Amino acid sequence: MRVRLDHDRPRRIGQPEAILCEGKALADLDAILGALQGRPTLLTRLAPERHAALAAPPKDYDPASRTAIVNGCLPARTGRVRVVTAGTGDLPVALEALRTLRFGGLSPDLIADIGVAGLWRLEEQIESIRDSDAVVVVAGMDGALVSVIGGLVGVPVIGVPTSVGYGAAEGGRTALNAMLASCAQGVLVCNIDNGFGAASAVLRILEARAR
Amino acid sequence: MRVRLDHDRPRRIGQPEAILCEGKALADLDAILGALQGRPTLLTRLAPERHAALAAPPKDYDPASRTAIVNGCLPARTGRVRVVTAGTGDLPVALEALRTLRFGGLSPDLIADIGVAGLWRLEEQIESIRDSDAVVVVAGMDGALVSVIGGLVGVPVIGVPTSVGYGAAEGGRTALNAMLASCAQGVLVCNIDNGFGAASAVLRILEARAR
Amino acid sequence: MRVRLDHDRPRRIGQPEAILCEGKALADLDAILGALQGRPTLLTRLAPERHAALAAPPKDYDPASRTAIVNGCLPARTGRVRVVTAGTGDLPVALEALRTLRFGGLSPDLIADIGVAGLWRLEEQIESIRDSDAVVVVAGMDGALVSVIGGLVGVPVIGVPTSVGYGAAEGGRTALNAMLASCAQGVLVCNIDNGFGAASAVLRILEARAR
Amino acid sequence: MRVRLDHDRPRRIGQPEAILCEGKALADLDAILGALQGRPTLLTRLAPERHAALAAPPKDYDPASRTAIVNGCLPARTGRVRVVTAGTGDLPVALEALRTLRFGGLSPDLIADIGVAGLWRLEEQIESIRDSDAVVVVAGMDGALVSVIGGLVGVPVIGVPTSVGYGAAEGGRTALNAMLASCAQGVLVCNIDNGFGAASAVLRILEARAR
Amino acid sequence: MRVRLDHDRPRRIGQPEAILCEGKALADLDAILGALQGRPTLLTRLAPERHAALAAPPKDYDPASRTAIVNGCLPARTGRVRVVTAGTGDLPVALEALRTLRFGGLSPDLIADIGVAGLWRLEEQIESIRDSDAVVVVAGMDGALVSVIGGLVGVPVIGVPTSVGYGAAEGGRTALNAMLASCAQGVLVCNIDNGFGAASAVLRILEARAR
Amino acid sequence: MRVRLDHDRPRRIGQPEAILCEGKALADLDAILGALQGRPTLLTRLAPERHAALAAPPKDYDPASRTAIVNGCLPARTGRVRVVTAGTGDLPVALEALRTLRFGGLSPDLIADIGVAGLWRLEEQIESIRDSDAVVVVAGMDGALVSVIGGLVGVPVIGVPTSVGYGAAEGGRTALNAMLASCAQGVLVCNIDNGFGAASAVLRILEARAR
Amino acid sequence: MRVRLDHDRPRRIGQPEAILCEGKALADLDAILGALQGRPTLLTRLAPERHAALAAPPKDYDPASRTAIVNGCLPARTGRVRVVTAGTGDLPVALEALRTLRFGGLSPDLIADIGVAGLWRLEEQIESIRDSDAVVVVAGMDGALVSVIGGLVGVPVIGVPTSVGYGAAEGGRTALNAMLASCAQGVLVCNIDNGFGAASAVLRILEARAR
Amino acid sequence: MRVRLDHDRPRRIGQPEAILCEGKALADLDAILGALQGRPTLLTRLAPERHAALAAPPKDYDPASRTAIVNGCLPARTGRVRVVTAGTGDLPVALEALRTLRFGGLSPDLIADIGVAGLWRLEEQIESIRDSDAVVVVAGMDGALVSVIGGLVGVPVIGVPTSVGYGAAEGGRTALNAMLASCAQGVLVCNIDNGFGAASAVLRILEARAR
8 A cells, every 4th residue: 555645634633634746656646536535635736737647637726826626625714814925926836825725715815916125015905914814925035025014913924935036045945044033023934835834824723713 | 322112013913022132232231121111021032141230130030931021911811822842952942932921911831841752742742732722832853743743733833943952953953944844734933942933923823813 | 997896795795786877877887787797786766768778678677666676686585674654755765665675685565654744644553663673764854754653663763864845845854854863762864865775774784683 | 474464455445454353363463553554444353352452452442343443544525324223133233334434434324223023113214214325234134124125215225134143044144145135126235244344335335436 | 916016116216126037927927018008127037938928028138138128228327337257157147237237228348258267357457447337247156256356446346146157166155155255345245146136236326326 | 840751662662761961951950860760761961060060960970971871771682783983083972872882781892093094994893893783883074984884894884973073074964974975885874973873773773683 | 359268378377278168158159169269278068969059069079078179189298197986977077087187188097986885996906096196086975985095095186076976965065075074184175076177286286297 | 992093104195194183082182192102293283272281292382373293393305385375364274284394394485465355465476376386375255365376377276265254254165165166277175274184285296296
């Protein structure tokens, strides 16, 4: 037996196991899809050409976020969540977060392109961000947007560094470190480009609140 | 004017500015303390010998967590928060988190020494952890405790990597990276040794819930 | 003379020289194959397209592990060895370890997909792991499986970090460092993705025992 | 001859050679001071205890910036220069920049403690910053202040990352990289903690303008 | 709304927002081009095949510098600017700087191939470099040209490290660090391969002077 | 309760929990010693001045290896183990390994100072090394001794990189990486300076054999 | 003028400028070839497909070393030089060194495949190596061959680390650092994969001797 | 036996084993000194306070270079060697090289303080450097002096990077990498601060020539 799904996960943590498709052989992905037994499941990092090459390509596939949803979404839940980006290059990661939140039963908003080099764009949106249950901030390069938003609102701020940028951006490590070392207190951080993880953390926050 | 306090912060984010004492000259710390004007304030990373050398050393000083509380704590609020540690060396960071939570009006619990090398210790405590509004997991070396707890409970899990360990532990970077790359979904991470930041994030989560 | 094989190695260390095919020119691989003189030999990291391009492609070729066996396996020997993986993406490395063990005369077992995010899967298999002469643990991302198994069993535990993961996984360095800094005592580590090396170490352990 | 001063430097670049005292033996510093022959000279990174141990300690010594000025300052020149800091811990580096600018004949202003976690403080000072010939921005941790100022003003912005912070701040490398990867266009960067270098660059800008 | 341009930037900093094309989806680039409303705009890092794939490929496109200019250049301004390179491999970055300067209204000169391994080439050009308002020095490998020029002229020196080189050149990080740690005082540095940034900094210097 | 010992460990893995003293507060070490209840226990990385400052300093303390043994050693077991060092600077780490092996019931031999710069020294000892059940190789700088021994003997080879060396030795990381990337097959590696871990791995090997 | 050759170099250092083809545009390479004016010139890192695409592809092209020689070699000189490799994967770098030495007028020998995992191969060749004017040692992975040879012979030893290996080999940085931190005294090191540089250093040694 | 000297080394490589004192226990140093049996020996990195604490402190001790010579120097040999430094902070490393060369029987010259920020100083000395058998170039920070000298002279150039500098100098790694990636061909490099190694390499060059 080469595939062993964690079918018990929803009971333990309130969310099903997601399938990270990158780095898995197509045959193994086919085996995983065949073993889902009707359970709602999210597939992430599924490139279009790999999606097309599956034995039974999931129909609800979104190439921009590289996600597929199999057997439908989780039941709807309440919560005002904003996903903001610093620049256009951060969109694919933000879209992964948005898709994951929708899979989790939420209706999140995207607020795009409000990087700190043009602060008035952020200021126009700040009331909407302040009036959230959680905000996911997606930014590459200097990652400065997390610090500025973290200093302006009191809601949970989850930073997602992206690999956008070159040279000293170091594939996202600079944004990651800048978010971790942020001068704004109490902001939290995910792995580089991990829109899924940020959304999953939002689901934990809302799940704990719902009990 | 060499010191400019952000007296407006509680209005914006629901928490006052904290004073990171490490790296600030004693004269500047004295000036900051003189400018507080009765506002409740937390001082972090205040070494005992530096506390003693202040012009007016705060009375509510705790050397184990290297924190001082000036002008009392914030109003009490509700919330079940657990701070867990992997090993005895992680205690100072955990104590900083606990002190920050108490300053913020909470009554958190410490669950110490439940590292994964002896899994039964974690299993004895898991129901208590599951029954939390948020859990702060403090671990150095391999940081594996975050992944194991993240797979067992659905509440918000905030990992704090510590600089405990040597060699390949790389001053906490290994635990930090392991938490960021965790196989458990939706866990969030703070800077190395940043117990204050984890606690501040918990306050954001509870603040957003309280509205 | 551009190729000089170490034909004396079996006498010295009980195992023949293996041929790492990655990074060698096809002409040099052909020359090496031509100089084997009937000695049992393992080829590793031989990509399918390179295997097909050889002058005389070895017949016993396995694309999943990217290994070829030429002139048969070594004599059978006794030993209960388990190769366990944290996730599906770790399979190619585990298969390289399994093939090397079979080449060495053993009949190892694969226990796949027991990562710590779903701890019940590991608990179901732990007695089988405990009842081994050595266990090879293949894991990427946080590498936490090594620490958990190392704390549960007393047999030799050999960690193989894999390059599975992205961002803070740092191409396997995070799993590598986490295994080296493990809170479980006496676990040993190989190079990233080096399933061959882990298996070769198992052969050393069993060889020393057999004398 | 163990010391060879570059007495020709003012003719070539309009500024004399400065003496970096850190890492030089006391005897060598004494020899350098003895060879100055009345030329105005700036000494940097001269710790108080080393200053006191010199054979002839310069009288114009400032311990906060760890600088000494020997044989007076350069002739006064015009130019509106602001040195701004993100936090109190950045002051020593800012003071080194201010002292170097004063040595160079300028009368710069310090604008302290306007980090982005409390954006109103920056907004109060932005007109003064905009109305400069050059602005030196001294910041540690996330270095975000450089990006925000760089997006608000069109004058030359010179970022000086500081080693303030811990963990993921990585001794100033995170602020350095964040400034280099800034989303604000045309900001320039110095070495970590190099207040002297930033001031010297300002002198180049004003020197070129003066011709 | 996925694209939000900073149309206010020229008013604030005297230069329009530039579009970094690398890492943005083609559809997003088309949307940005459609929203420019006649404003002069520079596009950088636009690979030839991506330029050709745009819905309306800008006509003023230069493949060597990978830049496009849309809606013409900014008004002409005065200023003697030299862009120098250490070697032939540094040309693409230098050309990006030159194109950005021309877009900004300047008529800069290129002085190519004057690396320090053949110092006479630099010496032949030094008077021309000294007689500049600013000099952009583009160099990879050891980045030594910045130090040598910085020691010979008093004008603003802006170093642009390039990713030219291999092994210990570390993708430009060695040149970057060498420029930051330069023994020549007051040289400033940009991100690796960031010819655009260096040119934009020159525009800040000339803009401040022009007021 | 701030201290929670893993008293069940000998049952699970055949070795008791060891106490890493570095990084633990003295009060916590006193509490741990008070909770041992007669169980044989090894203390590692206990500096002489910290040993002396304990409430009840263990009598069996060895300053060269910085270890203490409390409540005696484990029962004697059979096994020929050699601990070899490359140079004199590697001795403290080798002595920690030797002490741990003795605590574990073995009588290991030390073979010191056989680094590869003088190969005849190794050749004189190679038969003794070959005739072992396991060999622990302690080496800093280039770590080359592991590769040479790994090519000469077929027994389990456990490399312990040390922090001996400077500059490019990078605190032991170079030796660590060289051992991991060794051209000798099947050698295994521990954390830097981790003599305890190597010895504990030997105990696993002998324990598994003894069953 | 975009190309400025250093035609004066042979007079200064006794060797002509070599052309590193990697990273230069084809048009620039054509311009360089057109400006050589009959001077003997070595081209390095010229990939076969790029060689074929040149306007006038040099006839004396060797794809294995990726070098071309234009206008013949330098005059013959005396000197016994050996180029040794640890493994087959190191051959391309060794061949670049051999070609450079032949261009420089020497007749060097290749001694291939004598890595330390099979020490008898080195021992068979050691007298030949000892009887050299200089030896170039090309090795990847652990780079241990440099230390062993450096301890056995007194002639100049020039280590060339290669990017052969994976994981902890870190693209050649481990071999580089191991050679720099070698326990053998007086060995010298080149950049990773820089066979040209090692050969050029040999030419310096023989040039100085010849005077 | 804890100390095993390589008394055979002079026969093999023409130089005796040197004793690196840093990191060795005083008792072990005493044992080594007691075992020298009249052989001329160099001790390096022997701090003054450690020298004074030896059982029989060698009389020929030089605190500036931290070296001691025991039992006299090696026989005089011919050779013109220059040791040049970029700045005053590089002197201790240069002095270690000079002492090692004198121990080896040479009479080397020091040319101090000719860093490239003031190029005329180098130009004044270049004929003396060109007229050498080998030149050792000691430089920290940007390490640029190696590239400039390497382009001006044809004799063997041995770069010794030093840990002089801060921030981006990265403890000497920047100078090390810049020397390795130098645009000057055929320069060779030692470990950071390794004046001994550079001198030992010079002895190899002269030894080979002398045969």
